[in-house]
Amino acid sequence: MNTSTSNSPSSRDSGFITPLGGRASQQALPRDVSSLGMGLLPGPAVNAMGAGRGPQRPAKLPRELNPEEQQELRRRINSRERKRMQDLNMAMDALREVMMPYSSPAAQDHPHHSRRLSKISTLILARNYILLLGSSLQEMRRLGVGLGGVTPRLLLAGNWPFLTTPGQLLFTSDSLLTSTKSSVPLQPTEEPTLAQAQWSTGEGPGGQLCSCGACKLPHVIHTSPGTRYPK
DNA sequence: TAGGCCATCTGGTCCT
DNA sequence: AGGACCAGATGGCCTA
Numbered sequence: 001m002n003t004s005t006s007n008s009p010s011s012r013d014s015g016f017i018t019p020l021g022g023r024a025s026q027q028a029l030p031r032d033v034s035s036l037g038m039g040l041l042p043g044p045a046v047n048a049m050g051a052g053r054g055p056q057r058p059a060k061l062p063r064e065l066n067p068e069e070q071q072e073l074r075r076r077i078n079s080r081e082r083k084r085m086q087d088l089n090m091a092m093d094a095l096r097e098v099m100m101p102y103s104s105p106a107a108q109d110h111p112h113h114s115r116r117l118s119k120i121s122t123l124i125l126a127r128n129y130i131l132l133l134g135s136s137l138q139e140m141r142r143l144g145v146g147l148g149g150v151t152p153r154l155l156l157a158g159n160w161p162f163l164t165t166p167g168q169l170l171f172t173s174d175s176l177l178t179s180t181k182s183s184v185p186l187q188p189t190e191e192p193t194l195a196q197a198q199w200s201t202g203e204g205p206g207g208q209l210c211s212c213g214a215c216k217l218p219h220v221i222h223t224s225p226g227t228r229y230p231k
Numbered sequence: 232t233a234g235g236c237c238a239t240c241t242g243g244t245c246c247t
Numbered sequence: 248a249g250g251a252c253c254a255g256a257t258g259g260c261c262t263a
Contacts, residue, residue, distance in 0.1 A: 081239080119237085
C-alpha cells in the first residue's frame with residue numbers, strides 16, 4: 001500500500017541515531033542518558049509559550065528515575081511519537097494515492113511530473129480539489145441538474161487545479177473567482193460559478209514551461225505566498 | 232553545492 | 248499521570 005518511494009518510513013528505517021538526532025532505526029538505542037531531557041544538548045530553543053513563564057516546571061523526565069528508567073521512559077515516548085508520525089504518514093500516503101492521478105500524467109519523459117507529491121503539495125492539491133467539487137456542485141444546483149448520472153462539465157474536462165510550486169499555491173477565493181473582491185474563505189452561498197473560474201496555464205512545477213498535456217490544463221492562479229501557518 | 236523534503240528526537244503544553 | 252499534539256533542531260537523501 002505504500003506508494004511512496006525512497007522516503008517512506010519503512011524504507012528509511014535502516015539508518016542509525018546520530019548524536020544530535022539524525023536518522024534512527026526502530027531498534028536503535030536511545031542516545032546517551034545525559035541527553036534525556038536534561039538539557040545538555042542544544043535542543044529546541046525555548047518556544048514562545050514556554051518562555052518567561054515563571055519558575056521552571058519540573059523536568060518531564062523526573063530526576064527521581066534512575067538512568068535506566070529515564071532511558072526506558074524516553075524510549076517509550078520516542079516510540080509513541082514515531083508511531084504517531086508514521087500513522088500520519090500513512091494517512092498522507094492514502095491521500096496521495098487519491099490525488100496522484102490528478103497531479104501526474106505519468107508521462108515518463110516528464111520527470112518533473114513523475115515524482116511523488118510532497119506533503120504540502122498533497123494537502124494543497126486536495127484542498128483545491130475539494131473547492132473544485134464545491135463549485136461543480138454549485139453549478140449543478142444552478143442548472144437544476146440532478147445527481148443521476150450527470151457529471152459536472154469541469155470535472156469531465158479534467159480541469160484540475162494543478163500545482164505549480166508548493167509554497168505559492170494557496171488556492172484562494174480571490175484566485176478562483178474572476179472577481180477579486182472577496183478575500184474570505186468561500187461560503188456556501190458564494191461558491192464560484194464554473195464560468196467564473198479562471199486558471200492559469202502553461203507552466204509546470206518549478207516554473208518551467210512544459211508542453212505536455214497535463215501542463216496545458218488550467219492551473220490555479222495563486223496569490224503571493226503570504227504568512228506561513230500562522231498560529 | 233545549495234535547497235527542498237523528510238524522519239527522528241526532544242521538551243513543552245494540552246487534554247482526558 | 249500519562250498520552251496526544253506541537254514545534255524547533257538536526258542530519259540524511261535527493262535533485263537541479
